[in-house]
């Protein structure tokens with residue numbers, strides 16, 4: 207079977223080098239953002255909304271490729287709307303409001319997310335991460351007076367001080383150094399900045415692995431989250447199915463114990479599994495694979511997102527399991543929290559201490575997200591025999607007992623309340 211390509215062509219951007227003096231950029235910047243993924247772009251747009259200029263450093267020459275985040279929550283859409291970028295999300299994205307879970311061939315859960323006529327935005331839209339980044343990038347390009355994007359520019363080293371930082375940058379056009387008052391590290395799960403500062407993510411890495419397959423398939427099936435536990439097409443496994451725009455479907459299936467990851471992603475092993483899933487679902491149309499990769503859940507975070515003048519956000523700060531779609535969505539929330547605070551500090555409207563509340567609020571949120579994500583992961587990819595047994599018990603009981611069904615709930619991402627934020631503290635009466 208022949209592979210197809212994504213129905214999306216990313217624009218490629220060239221590297222540019224600014225004016226230098228002795229290998230260092232002549233201009234010192236107020237804010238430099240490292241990483242032009244969803245989180246870095248959202249920080250740049252948030253700062254621009256407050257009139258604060260930034261330089262955005264991105265190692266690649268375009269938006270991302272392949273299958274990554276695919277669901278954007280209402281909370282993220284609200285943030286993106288404030289940044290003037292929501293139109294593309296609503297025009298291209300597929301809205302949805304619920305999902306179904308099946309145990310073998312029986313439906314055991316039909317969940318619905320809050321939605322009524324007074325809600326302007328849908329609870330969730332499905333769209334590929336390349337679209338997510340493209341729509342944010344389009345908005346950033348409209349703010350080119352305040353957002354200076356440097357493509358094909360990789361941070362290779364950081365010298366962090368109490369009054370700022372110097373970044374070493376490498377480009378195909380030559381290397382240079384850049385000085386900045388503040389650095390926002392949004393350089394993803396393998397963050398160079400995190401490593402350069404000697405910081406480590408803490409938490410749990412799971413063994414259970416999922417194969418992620420994007421396929422092209424024309425189907426008028428409605429958009430909803432579908433989860434199949436122990437399906438006849440792939441006994442002993444869990445399969446997730448999401449419809450995306452442009453006839454792209456995302457299928458995630460759990461590898462069984464002892465399955466070799468290298469073998470598992472070979473097309474000759476993936477294609478029969480997808481075919482038997484589609485047969486089971488009653489999808490009879492022609493289909494073709496587009497993308498195959500493997501995923502392992504991590505539940506990890508830094509314990510502080512502020513280190514002097516360096517602030518961490520998104521995957522550079524925390525890695526959240528994909529179940530519950532908290533990856534990109536929690537990063538967009540980080541960006542929203544950080545942008546206005548950093549803008550206030552840069553504009554001398556607040557002291558730098560305000561940024562400590564960014565760290566404490568979003569570290570708290572990460573722990574909440576990790577606790578939900580961990581529960582979901584234990585259900586979706588049971589890490590031990592005991593969890594496996596528990597899942598089997600819940601699924602078997604759910605066939606007949608309504609009340610057990612809530613235990614299958616995928617715990618979709620939701621806004622986190624900062625109950626312990628320093629910004630909520632009551633003012634102490636002068637003694």
Ligand SMILES: Cc1cc2nc3c(=O)[nH]c(=O)nc-3n(C[C@H](O)[C@H](O)[C@H](O)COP(=O)(O)OP(=O)(O)OC[C@H]3O[C@@H](n4cnc5c(N)ncnc54)[C@H](O)[C@@H]3O)c2cc1C
Nearest residue numbers: 241243244245265274275360361393394398520521533534
């Ligand atoms: C296979 C896979 C499947 C996923 N599925 C889901 C899902 O279903 N749902 C969900 O919510 N999330 C999912 N995620 C997670 C989601 O993609 C991330 O949470 C999200 O991309 C985080 O955004 P970010 O901007 O923090 O980091 P990234 O998107 O990783 O962006 C980091 C950017 O920094 C750039 N960069 C890195 N190093 C440097 C450097 N040294 N110098 C300059 N630039 C640099 C990179 O090129 C990249 O553009 C998935 C991730 C993967 C890998």
